[in-house]
Amino acid sequence: MMGPNSPEANEGAMTSEDFVPAALRRLWRMPESSRLGRPAALDVDLVVAAAVEIADRDGLGGVTIPKVAKSLGFTGMSLYRHVGSKNELLTLMADAAMGTPPDLDTDDWREGLRNWAFAQRAVFRRRPWLTRVPASGPPSGPNQIAWMEAALAIMSRTRLDWAHKVGILTLINGYVVQSVRQYSELAEGRAEGQGQADAERDYGRALVRLVEPEHFPETARLFSSALFEALPSDTPDATIADTDFSLGLELILDGVAVRIERSDS
């Protein structure tokens, strides 16, 4: 369950004020205290970078302890000197791969939040596996916090209270994650051989027939609507995705606008 670097194992004596759990120390790259013994060839950054590279190439499922270790020329067990567990590695990867947010300063909160959402989306689309890292707790890595800071800064000119700000930020982030995940799932399914395309078509056709108008009138109408018939071939996929994404985002921003107006009065 716990590697040699788990919290209970290697915290030195500290006042309760200075105590920082090992996982957080690694997330924030706090310097190691002692300089005794054999110097490390590996460190958190190397391990995380190797893992991210594998995830970029093979997806999150391709990231296993032995594979990451091998790509570095070490044994699997060696990684446990630098990360507490596989789960912690995923958290570290997620923070590193998010990178720091771009400069998003604007006076217009709406433009700012829109840019923030598009910036996150760009990162997620570049690394779809990020949308599947199981979130184990609130954002706590430096990059996650930096993205949070950016959103809060954009809203700092408004009179929204903290609960609203956090709620809005979480809502938008969740929306971005969800929409990218959905899009990338489809894309991946499509990429798996070309027999997959046939299977997908069969699947869709069969589903349309299972959704009988007597039981599911609205859904049946939806399935036979222009949305599912008209644009199969002429519109590029990415354009559809962009349109859909903006639709939801602007809807959320309209909701935010209502809140801001309300808090201004």
Place this chain on the structure above:
Amino acid sequence: MMGPNSPEANEGAMTSEDFVPAALRRLWRMPESSRLGRPAALDVDLVVAAAVEIADRDGLGGVTIPKVAKSLGFTGMSLYRHVGSKNELLTLMADAAMGTPPDLDTDDWREGLRNWAFAQRAVFRRRPWLTRVPASGPPSGPNQIAWMEAALAIMSRTRLDWAHKVGILTLINGYVVQSVRQYSELAEGRAEGQGQADAERDYGRALVRLVEPEHFPETARLFSSALFEALPSDTPDATIADTDFSLGLELILDGVAVRIERSDS
């Protein structure tokens, strides 16, 4: 990769019109064709019910093929006669566990969508593992479709186009999933022994110190705001969750209102 019941293995000869992939046939409980050979002691419903029971008790991680089989008094491999793979089992579980939506008919779209969201939330809170089932494709089970139908029915009196309806439905569903998942993650963390409470407190305290006002001014202000200081003990957790949930939901509904007004003119 594929069990004996995978699509390629056991579709009889059919016209391409009647072809239904095996996974869909199981999701929709289509009757098995032949009545030859040994009759089955197990069926999809039994397997799925056993798996759901385990998930309810031990979470999604507790659901393994051997454990589900053992709880039924069979060997692990026997399950593969009735479900194509573990992933398919998860899909079947998700559909079954959602159940059918309650009656939500109203003339007021806003009340209707609010009720829909709260109804979904009730299901998810009862079975938090549902929020972690990896969605492998668009909703295609009968219950998933029924929930979709319910939302579309609520919006059927509006003049929203299909793209908007689907977008709104997806947005609200995503919001509900996300908020329940977050809440249940915290609750689970807390439940894991009481030493966990200390660890969590340490974690929070350390994080607050890592977020220095020079680097993260807004976040630092957030962390020292009333949100994080005032209500630790006096307010019950569930109340906070309800308030936060409604906040985001009403914001979304405000956004929807704007769209409906716009489409009415």
Place this chain on the structure above:
DNA sequence: CAAGAAAGTATCACAGGTATACTAATGAGG
């Protein structure tokens, strides 16, 4: 140059998914 501390390694136990090849049970046709 010894002492000892930390890094990396070799082994191991355990668990889960699933392919393959088996045995068992049943109804249809002779």
Place this chain on the structure above:
DNA sequence: CCTCATTAGTATACCTGTGATACTTTCTTG
């Protein structure tokens, strides 16, 4: 009623992954 095709469930095995334990190696410091 017997036999055989047909389908259900089983035994076995492989492979992969996490991570515990104990060992060896390679440093720094005294």
